[in-house]
Amino acid sequence: MALHLVIGDKTYSSWSLRAALALELTGAPYTEQLIRLNQPDTRAQILVHSPTGKVPLLVTEEGSIWDSLAIGEYLAERFPEAPLWPRDRYPRAVARSVCAEMHSAFVALRSHLPMDLKRDQALAEVPSEVQVELQRLFALWADCRARFGQGGPFLFGLPSLADAFFAPVATRLRSYRVALPSEAVAYVETIYQWPAFQRWYRAAQDEDAIA
Structure with a gap:
């Protein structure tokens, strides 16, 4: 299963940008799903994926991760060869x-x-x-x-x-x-x-x- 990232608008969603850049650092393939923010059904759409009703959320074969810092830590552990953190x-x-x-x-x-x-x-x-x-x-x-x-x-x-x-x-x-x-x-x-x-x-x- 490929990693799947649920995000908000790329123009406005700063936390989504953080998670996407973290994924880019790994070099791993992933798919992306964008949910428009500030719409009448935004929260309902996000709740289908995220228990917090917020983005970003990373879907993995092990389950979902719904915080940008936790996403970064997960990726650093999953892809230890990728320089997500400094080596020293x-x-x-x-x-x-x-x-x-x-x-x-x-x-x-x-x-x-x-x-x-x-x-x-x-x-x-x-x-x-x-x-x-x-x-x-x-x-x-x-x-x-x-x-x-x-x-x-x-x-x-x-x-x-x-x-x-x-x-x-x-x-x-x-x-x-x-x-x-x-x-x-x-x-x-x-x-x-x-x-x-x-x-x-x-x-x-x-x-x-x-x-």
């Missing part, structure tokens, strides 16, 4: 830490700057709570790049789950024309040049806008 123990622990931070934090940034891959317009004013989170984000990226990024342009050199988790944030910074320090500019460009992300981005441009 300490960088791997830091990568897990930054993924967990992304998973549970940056609430203001995600609330005020929702992912929209068709948007190209700054906010009239960036709320102060977002500015605080942006400073933490820039410091985190710069620290990962300085300590672990010698092998390439991604947070830990080569692309990993850390980049899958922060890719939707990178899109927000570009979509909302956020002023960035030079290190963040370079990292956002790295995400946009990532072939796995480019495939998702092109598909998003072909989607109809949510009514």
